[in-house]
Amino acid sequence: MPNIARYNREDVIHKAMLLFWQKGFGATSTRDLQQAVDMRPGSIYAAFGSKEDLYAEALKHYASCMSGILDERLAEHASGLDGLHSFFERVLFEPVLGEAGQVCMLIKTLTELTEAHAELRAQAIASLSTMEHLFTDIIRSAQVAGEVCADDDPQRVARSLQVQLIGMRSYYQSTGDQGAVRHLLDDAFSRIRV
């Protein structure tokens, strides 16, 4: 089997993710993608099948990045709750692209797409669910460690945090008011600490 692809698949997916994340699925044209990843249409379609398939890869990559950042922050803190707090800070205030905070790509996907793209929606929903479970495990451990009130339902606490993160990212992207979001973030965590 001669000749290997001239492009780096992971690099291409990463660049496509950044563009899709920024502009959304519909507003990103295949021409935009061609320029961003420096590939011609034939190569892109040979490698990924369709615009939708490439978006699916980008979405998978996004979810994987988020999990990676969470793991990283958990490893940096002895306390799971501190690690989670640090993850929220990272996601809100140290954006991967652009200046202002970006809305979660999973939420953006679900907000933009209808049932005409049911597979992409299902994929985004599954990733959101995975994140919620990760949060729930962290809260449960924090209860064992005595950081969170043991009477609270860990799933409800985790869900509330996820909803607040979603809201804060939207709010921050809209207003750009970092001070306000800082308060919102600190309040959210101080409420669940014992």
Next chain:
Amino acid sequence: MPNIARYNREDVIHKAMLLFWQKGFGATSTRDLQQAVDMRPGSIYAAFGSKEDLYAEALKHYASCMSGILDERLAEHASGLDGLHSFFERVLFEPVLGEAGQVCMLIKTLTELTEAHAELRAQAIASLSTMEHLFTDIIRSAQVAGEVCADDDPQRVARSLQVQLIGMRSYYQSTGDQGAVRHLLDDAFSRIRV
């Protein structure tokens, strides 16, 4: 001045809003609009100028509807906090269109559009700010009435509620889990009640 428009402007704006809200700005074609409001392109452009101008009207109408619902719920409850709670319930669980809850149109606008549509963004941001101020006034009154802890900053409480509403609407639209959102909503209000 002979001959008056055959269409009802408010009705047309309302129908356009429903379509724009459901599909988003970019995914709504002028043909879709023509069918939805039963007008031909020339009439629409004569009456509204452009797709963007019509969206602006739809956005204004949306914000006006939301304010109207809030006023309505406040009038129905002696307690401002109860009225606000009722408003949240209405917005989350009694959607204007479709079955599942819809994401806030203001947030959807800000999530979808880039600085290429700066005016629409600015309009959405202004409407969000107006809602936050309305919430803040309600919280302030609730503090006077002894329903909310007087030590809390009313703006921060209002902002937190708004962020949680944004998050809950996104979460509900994604998961469809009404029970979970009910808990989130009740928790959000029970946290600020004295």
Next chain:
DNA sequence: CCTGAACTTGATCACTCGATCAACTTCAAC
């Protein structure tokens, strides 16, 4: 009746979209 401005219509414009494909290039295997 007419007149004529307001309004409506549907064909049409220039353009962009996602996707395709025949022609071309590359290079491991022999």
Next chain:
DNA sequence: GTTGAAGTTGATCGAGTGATCAAGTTCAGG
């Protein structure tokens, strides 16, 4: 060096886009 499959290229496809406009329709004022 030759082969041939993998990979690449850019022109191109048909469909759909937002917007325009000449022609047609409507109806209050005279």
